[in-house]
Amino acid sequence: MHLVSSQDRTADDGAPAPDDAMTALLQAQQGYRAAVDAADGVSLPSLTDFVD
């Protein structure tokens, strides 16, 4: 999982800056939740009934 990219690292010590790491985590949380909601929103009962 790509939570912290090379761009999240500070130039001087190479470690992730705390704020950047938190931003990456929140971005990941938002992304995963959007993906869960999108998958939950896919249902095909009308089509399945008609086809079967």
Next chain:
Amino acid sequence: MEELAALLGRERLLLERLLYKLVELRALLAAGEVRFLPWAAGEVDHAVAHLREAELHRALMVNRIATDAGIDDAKVSLHMLALTSPEPFAAIFAGQRRTFRALTAEVRECVAACSAAAGDGAHLVDETLRRVVLDDKSAMVTT
């Protein structure tokens, strides 16, 4: 019949497009490309909305066909149309039915994979955030 076959052809394309968007979402989840997940999720929602419109048009047309034939529209299925329509529509409907069944199975499979991967990712991130917040709180207590 010709109009319904054309409408079903369009619905099939929209279903394929939904599958394509789900495959994209699954690939992004597998690659851990979380930045693009909201975009991919939005595209899935969009594809679902287009499919819903096509379903509505098809339901209206099936209702019209059923009314003309004097039967309950709930009894009109693609299977029934494939069995009772004159040629070439019987063959067309039978082919569309096979395609729809294969596509819906693929969509279901892809949705399950996306749901599992996104759920696992969300759980992992939630746990990480929880630990970060707890670490911050304990750091504040000790300082």
